[in-house]
């Protein structure tokens with residue numbers, strides 16, 4: 001039975017929210033996590049690729065029920081069709097292709113097992129504020145409306161987050177700050193290899209973004225793309241239909257699911273804390289701006305947010321000053337990396353298709369033995385010292 005008062009209320013049971021709920025509950029706080037989705041994880045709005053590091057860090061053992069495929073190689077194809085290949089050599093890092101319908105539910109179950117209450121199908125439509133700070137939420141579920149009070153509110157409500165905005169934070173995304181994506185889940189495709197992540201660049205393919213083919217098994221893949229609204233002439237799904245038509249190995253595939261969604265690629269919010277409030281995951285824009293990958297950052301930040309919220313409640317101080325520990329810790333853990341990728345994205349966006357082909361030509365001759373942005377940049381600067389000024393600060 002859900003109570004009307006908790007130490008910590010989390011809005012959103014995605015990777016950020018469920019991880020935050022888990023760590024807060026583990027630390028002894030009473031926790032409620034609310035999500036408007038009737039079934040957590042559905043609809044999927046994700047390419048479902050995740051590097052193994054975050055699972056190791058958080059002590060989560062990959063389960064074949066949700067870690068459905070392993071990847072350890074990457075192919076990047078330039079606008080003119082030049083291929084750059086990178087594989088992690090023996091003992092290198094592994095990535096997973098998830099089934100997020102099961103993964104998101106697994107993370108919520110993990111939070112529940114740790115003691116958190118979970119309510120699916122519950123939409124948060126407003127904040128309860130006192131003296132200008134949030135002290136609870138107003139929510140509706142089928143047949144009922146409720147007001148739930150809390151000492152700390154965690155906004156893990158994704159890219160379209162409203163909680164932070166309602167609390168007075170500036171979260172507006174400009175057209176250039178968001179990749180709009182479309183994705184098909186396709187069966188019967190002819191994949192080059194089931195361990196290979198494929199990326200396709202080009203203004204004709206995905207203006208301001210890229211197309212991806214992420215294998216879920218030998219003939220089953222997530223095929224998607226993201227475009228920058230400010231550069232695209234058409235809807236992402238139209239670019240995707242054209243991409244599939246152009247790829248002989250995908251043409252025989254059957255579309256069993258269509259997904260769409262937005263990814264914030266502007267870099268993290270300047271401040272993610274207010275009195276009684278923490279903002280995590282896509283809501284805090286903690287996404288890799290180059291790749292659009294955000295599951296790992298959402299989980300890392302969620303873990304820290306839950307810990308800090310529980311400690312602050314136990315100490316009886318949920319002021320912005322006390323909660324700043326969260327802001328400080330997640331920035332130490334990932335901000336430098338996110339800012340570096342933001343710069344790399346800006347450089348990539350400044351290059352023409354011809355320039356991308358030239359760079360790909362250089363990289364295609366190198367035998368990389370790990371998937372590393374730094375290694376690729378070093379090769380590029382050596383081959384074309386003129387690039388140094390553009391890549392300044394990235395190396």
Ligand SMILES: Cc1cc2nc3c(=O)[nH]c(=O)nc-3n(C[C@H](O)[C@H](O)[C@H](O)COP(=O)(O)OP(=O)(O)OC[C@H]3O[C@@H](n4cnc5c(N)ncnc54)[C@H](O)[C@@H]3O)c2cc1C
Pocket residue numbers: 011012013014015016017034035036037041045046047048049050122123124125156157158159161162181182183224259260261262263280281282283287292293294295296298
């Ligand atoms: C097409 C696409 C492909 C992607 N591919 C990848 C990928 O391959 N790898 C990767 O790492 N990342 C990928 N991402 C990004 C990744 O999906 C997100 O970064 C990640 O899901 C962020 O987790 P989160 O918990 O912050 O937010 P979300 O997963 O979006 O969860 C937010 C939750 O909040 C709930 N919610 C929102 N508002 C309310 C409300 N008012 N009341 C109640 N509940 C609410 C939502 O229902 C949702 O469940 C992709 C994104 C898109 C759109």
